[in-house]
Amino acid sequence: MLRSLPNVMTIARIVLIPVIMVMFYIPGPEARWIAAALFVAAAVTDYVDGWLARKLQVVSDFGRFLDPIADKLLVAAVLVMLAGFDRLSDIALVAAVLILFREILVSGLREFLAGKAVSMPVTKLAKWKTATQLVALPLLLVGDTASVGGVPLDWPGELLLWIAALLTVQTGATYMTTGMRHILDPRTDP
Numbered sequence: 001m002l003r004s005l006p007n008v009m010t011i012a013r014i015v016l017i018p019v020i021m022v023m024f025y026i027p028g029p030e031a032r033w034i035a036a037a038l039f040v041a042a043a044v045t046d047y048v049d050g051w052l053a054r055k056l057q058v059v060s061d062f063g064r065f066l067d068p069i070a071d072k073l074l075v076a077a078v079l080v081m082l083a084g085f086d087r088l089s090d091i092a093l094v095a096a097v098l099i100l101f102r103e104i105l106v107s108g109l110r111e112f113l114a115g116k117a118v119s120m121p122v123t124k125l126a127k128w129k130t131a132t133q134l135v136a137l138p139l140l141l142v143g144d145t146a147s148v149g150g151v152p153l154d155w156p157g158e159l160l161l162w163i164a165a166l167l168t169v170q171t172g173a174t175y176m177t178t179g180m181r182h183i184l185d186p187r188t189d190p
Contacts, residue, residue: 006053007063009045013070016042017077020141024081029145036138042074043134071130072103078137087143092158095165099133102172109179118182120175129167136160 016038023035050067053059079096082088088096110120139157146153 004058006049009049010066010070013042013045017074021081024085032142032145036141039138046071075133076100082140092161095161098165099168102168106172106175113179113182126171129164129171132160132164136164
């Protein structure tokens with residue numbers, strides 16, 4: 001089970017996180033591009049590992065447990081490092097905090113509801129939120145070291161980060177509303 005290819009890919013995504021973080025300490029645009037490339041590789045495994053697990057019929061409890069944690073660790077680590085290295089504008093920091101707040105809140109809600117044997121499947125809008133984050137963050141990793149049409153890549157990265165934050169608020173509210181119904185309904189107690 002731990003050696004199934006999808007689980008190995010999930011573990012590899014986690015292993016890439018410290019490598020991406022090290023790139024923040026290396027000066028120069030090359031390190032930013034390497035960090036962005038590693039992030040994209042990790043993000044691709046997020047899609048491929050789940051698809052592959054279903055295709056090969058090796059879906060496991062371990063994979064279902066670790067995959068969302070790996071995703072959240074990857075996004076959180078990059079957001080924190082971008083903030084710590086002052087590579088986010090003040091307004092983009094608000095978007096980053098909203099994203100982190102929602103991720104922690106929804107993870108806690110899911111954990112609590114799992115104890116009540118209630119699952120909360122991922123919504124399509126939440127998948128769009130994740131996809132938007134996974135496009136925004138490599139742009140922010142490259143930042144002002146590259147531009148398209150004279151526009152530094154951190155600008156569209158911050159715009160996409162805000163779109164992800166707005167989707168985050170929407171999906172977080174939806175999950176909380178659904179979750180609170182289960183929490184307040186005594187019939188959901190085992």
